[in-house]
Amino acid sequence: MSACRLRFVAAALVAAALVAGCEKGPMDSIQRGYRGLGMVEIYNPNIEAAKWDANQPPPPLPAAAAGSPPASAVFKNLQVLNDLSVAELTRLMVAMTSWVAPQQGCAYCHAEGDLASDALYTKVVARRMLQMTRAINDGNKAHVANTGVTCYTCHRGQNVPADIWFLDPGPKTASGPAGNRAGQNAPAPAVGYASLPFDPFTPFLEQANEIRVVATTALPGGDHKSIKQAEWTYALMMHISQALNVNCTYCHNTRSFAEWDASTPQRAVAWHAIRTVREINADYLVPLKPVFPANRLGPTGDAPKANCATCHQGAFKPLYGAPMLKDYPELTRVGGVATAAGAAGVPASDVLAKVLFDTGRKNLGTDANAAIARVVDALKKNAALTVDVSGFADRTGNPEQNLQLAKERALAVRDALQGAGIGGNRINLKKPEFAIGGAEADARRVDVVAAK
Numbered sequence: 001m002s003a004c005r006l007r008f009v010a011a012a013l014v015a016a017a018l019v020a021g022c023e024k025g026p027m028d029s030i031q032r033g034y035r036g037l038g039m040v041e042i043y044n045p046n047i048e049a050a051k052w053d054a055n056q057p058p059p060p061l062p063a064a065a066a067g068s069p070p071a072s073a074v075f076k077n078l079q080v081l082n083d084l085s086v087a088e089l090t091r092l093m094v095a096m097t098s099w100v101a102p103q104q105g106c107a108y109c110h111a112e113g114d115l116a117s118d119a120l121y122t123k124v125v126a127r128r129m130l131q132m133t134r135a136i137n138d139g140n141k142a143h144v145a146n147t148g149v150t151c152y153t154c155h156r157g158q159n160v161p162a163d164i165w166f167l168d169p170g171p172k173t174a175s176g177p178a179g180n181r182a183g184q185n186a187p188a189p190a191v192g193y194a195s196l197p198f199d200p201f202t203p204f205l206e207q208a209n210e211i212r213v214v215a216t217t218a219l220p221g222g223d224h225k226s227i228k229q230a231e232w233t234y235a236l237m238m239h240i241s242q243a244l245n246v247n248c249t250y251c252h253n254t255r256s257f258a259e260w261d262a263s264t265p266q267r268a269v270a271w272h273a274i275r276t277v278r279e280i281n282a283d284y285l286v287p288l289k290p291v292f293p294a295n296r297l298g299p300t301g302d303a304p305k306a307n308c309a310t311c312h313q314g315a316f317k318p319l320y321g322a323p324m325l326k327d328y329p330e331l332t333r334v335g336g337v338a339t340a341a342g343a344a345g346v347p348a349s350d351v352l353a354k355v356l357f358d359t360g361r362k363n364l365g366t367d368a369n370a371a372i373a374r375v376v377d378a379l380k381k382n383a384a385l386t387v388d389v390s391g392f393a394d395r396t397g398n399p400e401q402n403l404q405l406a407k408e409r410a411l412a413v414r415d416a417l418q419g420a421g422i423g424g425n426r427i428n429l430k431k432p433e434f435a436i437g438g439a440e441a442d443a444r445r446v447d448v449v450a451a452k
């Protein structure tokens with residue numbers, strides 16, 4: 001008899017209130033492998049609906065206005081965001097405030113009256129967080145794809161993310177052999193209260209200990225994996241399953257946990273994810289220890305650290321895969337200063353034409369030809385006018401290919417201008433750039449700007 005049924009019997013006898021702990025059906029199941037393999041995820045639609053609502057990201061802020069000067073020309077102490085325009089920096093600051101410190105506002109990171117000052121530790125941490133977020137987004141695509149992360153992915157409007165971990169000193173135990181629990185048998189939520197090691201994080205998500213434990217030979221030979229090591233691996237796997245709210249078969253075929261061919265594609269993503277988290281902890285969070293005040297450190301004085309739950313928070317993809325990063329290109333490292341207009345200090349009104357392209361295409365459509373005809377007209381009316389032609393790319397996909405495409409689009413526009421009788425000496429080709437902010441379609445464009 002299942003636990004739930006037992007409770008129903010008890011409820012009938014004692015009090016109806018006791019059934020409150022049982023999940024109300026019906027349950028949904030999603031088959032994720034061949035029939036008969038038990039590769040199935042079971043969900044309670046009632047619980048999922050509430051979680052879906054809780055995981056909706058806030059609506060994006062309006063795009064930064066074009067034509068704003070480079071932030072580095074205006075502000076004194078930019079060490080990371082010196083590739084943004086003033087408008088982009090301001091937009092990002094407003095977003096960061098709502099993601100990390102909505103109650104405290106700018107003053108959470110900025111000392112009274114001096115935005116350039118690094119007096120508050122929160123600003124120093126936030127600067128490192130900016131570098132970390134960009135590194136996650138640019139260097140870990142095999143895991144976070146183009147969905148990427150923002151500060152909100154972890155913080156969700158709180159100063160400290162809901163799921164962080166510290167080195168766990170474990171319970172106090174008797175001295176001598178009786179007291180040696182080998183790091184386990186102390187019920188811990190991180191491992192589903194199983195009698196498994198209660199700190200699977202330090203060895204696997206901070207340090208890079210071996211996770212594979214299944215012997216590759218039938219008889220003991222050179223392969224000396226112990227049952228204890230296997231228990232540590234299982235402890236980590238319990239955490240991974242809980243953090244993503246999936247069971248083991250989301251990644252493994254239980255016929256062979258080890259075999260990659262039998263595993264789902266998600267296991268390969270998870271392999272990369274383990275490396276992402278090690279990087280977050282070892283390169284960013286652990287070194288911040290001297291920056292944090294004592295009340296932010298763990299019981300043994302270590303820095304707060306991240307695990308799978310820090311981003312995922314019980315969803316197979318954080319925020320169920322909502323692609324927040326596309327609305328905040330400021331949080332990727334690629335790309336130079338703002339828009340071409342901003343970089344050159346040219347007001348947006350000097351843009352003679354904005355030539356738009358379809359995704360992945362470089363040929364000129366009807367609208368594009370009409371825009372180019374207007375430029376030709378202007379050039380013919382004003383013999384002193386010369387133009388800058390700049391190709392832009394969006395950041396979805398391979399950055400190098402995107403920049404190449406932006407260049408080819410700019411060449412197509414130049415060729416069309418020359419084809420209409422404009423001399424090549426009146427057309428300056430600019431280096432292709434990534435568009436920052438603005439609508440997605442606007443990123444796939446060539447700007448023709450009156451040169452100064």
Ligand code: HEC
Nearest residue numbers: 075076077078079080081093094097106109115116126127
């Ligand atoms: C969560 C922390 C945090 C919050 C909240 C925050 N900022 Fe910042 N701010 C930073 C960091 C970090 C930098 C430095 C970035 C760099 O080094 O590239 C910065 C830099 C700046 C600068 C450039 C200062 C200079 O001279 O170098 C301005 C201006 C600024 N912020 C404005 C604001 C405003 C306005 C708000 C409130 C809407 C705000 N910030 C909220 C962390 C924060």
Ligand code: HEC
Nearest residue numbers: 096122125126129130133150151154159160164296304305
């Ligand atoms: C991968 C998850 C993750 C992301 C993404 C992330 N943070 Fe954090 N952040 C953390 C963790 C973990 C801590 C340590 C918690 C603590 O302070 O106790 C932290 C701490 C902070 C703190 C110190 C808070 C305090 O009160 O001690 C600030 C400020 C901060 N983050 C700002 C940011 C900003 C700004 C961004 C985006 C640019 C960002 N974080 C992105 C995980 C993240």
Ligand code: HEC
Nearest residue numbers: 211212213214237238241247248250251257258267270271
């Ligand atoms: C989100 C994907 C994911 C889930 C869910 C998951 N695992 Fe894993 N598992 C992995 C990855 C990735 C590795 C290999 C890690 C590495 O090599 O760094 C692994 C390795 C293992 C190994 C070692 C295999 C070997 O080669 O020796 C065992 C055993 C294992 N998992 C068991 C489980 C169990 C039991 C569960 C459920 C409690 C589970 N896993 C849930 C991704 C997952």
Ligand code: HEC
Nearest residue numbers: 143144145147148240266269270273274277308311316317
């Ligand atoms: C910095 C935030 C962050 C952390 C920490 C993180 N993830 Fe992810 N993960 C993501 C994002 C973002 C995606 C969505 C990528 C996409 O849209 O394909 C993702 C996707 C995944 C997927 C693919 C799910 C699917 O259904 O395709 C797996 C598996 C995964 N993560 C496993 C892990 C594991 C295991 C850990 C801990 C070792 C972890 N993640 C920690 C951000 C994170």
